[in-house]
Amino acid sequence: MAWERLKFEQGPIRPPSEAGSLLIRLTRNCPWNRCLFCPIYKNEKFSRRSVDEIKSDISAMAEAAKQIRLISDGDSSPGVISRQAVATIQTEYPEMLQIAYWLYGGGKNVFLQDGDSLLLPLHDLLDILSFLKEQFPSIDRITTYARSKTLLRFSQSEMNLLRDQGLSRIHVGLESGCDKVLEFMKKGVTGEQHTKAGLLVKAAGLSLSFYVILGLGGQSLWREHALDTANVINRVNPDFIRMRTLAIHPVSPLYQSFIDGSFTPLTDDQVIREELLFVESLEGIDSYFISDHILNLLEEVEGQLPADKEKMLGTLKRYLNWPEDKRDIFRLGRRTGNFRQLNDLDHQAFVQPVEEYYRQLQSQNITVDEQVRQLMLRFI
Ligand code: SF4
Structure with missing residues (x-):
C-alpha cells in the first residue's frame, strides 16, 4: 500500500500524566521564560502558531489516523488498532508512531502544547477546539498548560465557553503560594493571582492540576513556602496536587544563585520535613495528591485527601525516623x-x-x- 507522508509539528514537553495524549502544538516554547529554576525553554524563542498552521497539523494527523486504521483493519477488528499495525508504523513510518500509539490506547485524550497555549486569542482557541473535535470525534479530554496570569485574562463567561467547546483540564505551574518565593524565582505571579486563577478554572467546572515544587524556598524560606502554598491550595481545592522536587540544572539561572550563595537548596531530609509540614497544613480539600515524578524522593506519598492524609504523613515520618x-x-x-x-x-x-x-x-x-x-x- 502506498502511503502519503504527512507532516505536522509537535513540541517535546508535556506533563507525565499526558504521556498517552495526542500532542497538538498551538504555541512554541514559553512566553514568560524567566523563572529562575526552569531550564526547559532557555535559549528558545516563543512564537504563536497561526490557526491555519494548527488546523493543517490537525488535518494531517486525522489523515494519518485514517491511514493507520486502514492498515490495521487488515489484521484486526474495524476501528481497533492492532499491535501489528503499530509495529509496522514504527518500522516504516516512525513520524506517525505517536498517532498510532494514541489510537492503540483508545484515541481519547489530547494535550495542547507548549508552555502557555491559552495565550492565543479566545476566538482562535474556540475555532481550534471545534475543528479538533470535528476531526477526531472520539476525543473526550482536552488539556493544556497555562500560566495563572494568562488565565486571569479570561472572564468567567469566556472560561465557560472554553469548557463548552471541549477544554477539560488545565495544568498550572503553581510552584509556590509564597510571594517571597515567587518573587525571588521570578515566577511573575503572586499567591493571590494563583488563587484567583485557580478559582476561575474551578468555577467553570474544568479539572485543575496544580504543580508544586518542594524545596523551592531553599533554606531561608522553606517554612513559608510550605505554609503559604498549602494556604493557596486550601482556598482553591484543585482536583490534583502534583509534586515535583527542585533540582538545580546548570542551564537554569538559579544555578548562578546557587554558586554565589544567594540560594541554598534543601537536602533530601529537609525536603521531606518541608513536605511533612505542607501535607499537615492541607485542610478542607478533596484533591488527589500525586508524587509520581522521578525527582521526588518518596513517590509513594500519594492519595485522596482527606482520607489518605494520615497514611501519607505516616510514610514521611517513617522515613524521617530512620537512622541517618x-x-x-x-x-x-x-x-x-x-x-x-x-x-x-x-x-x-x-x-x-x-x-x-x-x-x-x-x-x-x-x-x-x-x-x-x-x-x-x-x-x-
Ligand atoms: S512559566 Fe513555566 S515554562 Fe515558562 S519559564 Fe516559568 S516554569 Fe518555565
Whole structure:
C-alpha cells in the first residue's frame, strides 16, 4: 500500500500524566521564560502558531489516523488498532508512531502544547477546539498548560465557553503560594493571582492540576513556602496536587544563585520535613495528591485527601525516623533507580549494590548530598 507522508509539528514537553495524549502544538516554547529554576525553554524563542498552521497539523494527523486504521483493519477488528499495525508504523513510518500509539490506547485524550497555549486569542482557541473535535470525534479530554496570569485574562463567561467547546483540564505551574518565593524565582505571579486563577478554572467546572515544587524556598524560606502554598491550595481545592522536587540544572539561572550563595537548596531530609509540614497544613480539600515524578524522593506519598492524609504523613515520618545511614542508603538507591518505595529496603538483593556504592563514596570522601545532587540532574 502506498502511503502519503504527512507532516505536522509537535513540541517535546508535556506533563507525565499526558504521556498517552495526542500532542497538538498551538504555541512554541514559553512566553514568560524567566523563572529562575526552569531550564526547559532557555535559549528558545516563543512564537504563536497561526490557526491555519494548527488546523493543517490537525488535518494531517486525522489523515494519518485514517491511514493507520486502514492498515490495521487488515489484521484486526474495524476501528481497533492492532499491535501489528503499530509495529509496522514504527518500522516504516516512525513520524506517525505517536498517532498510532494514541489510537492503540483508545484515541481519547489530547494535550495542547507548549508552555502557555491559552495565550492565543479566545476566538482562535474556540475555532481550534471545534475543528479538533470535528476531526477526531472520539476525543473526550482536552488539556493544556497555562500560566495563572494568562488565565486571569479570561472572564468567567469566556472560561465557560472554553469548557463548552471541549477544554477539560488545565495544568498550572503553581510552584509556590509564597510571594517571597515567587518573587525571588521570578515566577511573575503572586499567591493571590494563583488563587484567583485557580478559582476561575474551578468555577467553570474544568479539572485543575496544580504543580508544586518542594524545596523551592531553599533554606531561608522553606517554612513559608510550605505554609503559604498549602494556604493557596486550601482556598482553591484543585482536583490534583502534583509534586515535583527542585533540582538545580546548570542551564537554569538559579544555578548562578546557587554558586554565589544567594540560594541554598534543601537536602533530601529537609525536603521531606518541608513536605511533612505542607501535607499537615492541607485542610478542607478533596484533591488527589500525586508524587509520581522521578525527582521526588518518596513517590509513594500519594492519595485522596482527606482520607489518605494520615497514611501519607505516616510514610514521611517513617522515613524521617530512620537512622541517618539508612536514609542515605535509601536516597542513593532511589536516585540510582534501585528503589521506588521504602519497603524496597527490606529486599537484600536490591540493597546490596547500593550499600556497595555507599561504601565507595565514603572511601572517596564524597558526601551523599553531593552525589545525590549530581544524580538528580539526569532527571531534569
Ligand atoms: S516554569 Fe513555566 S512559566 Fe516559568 S519559564 Fe518555565 S515554562 Fe515558562
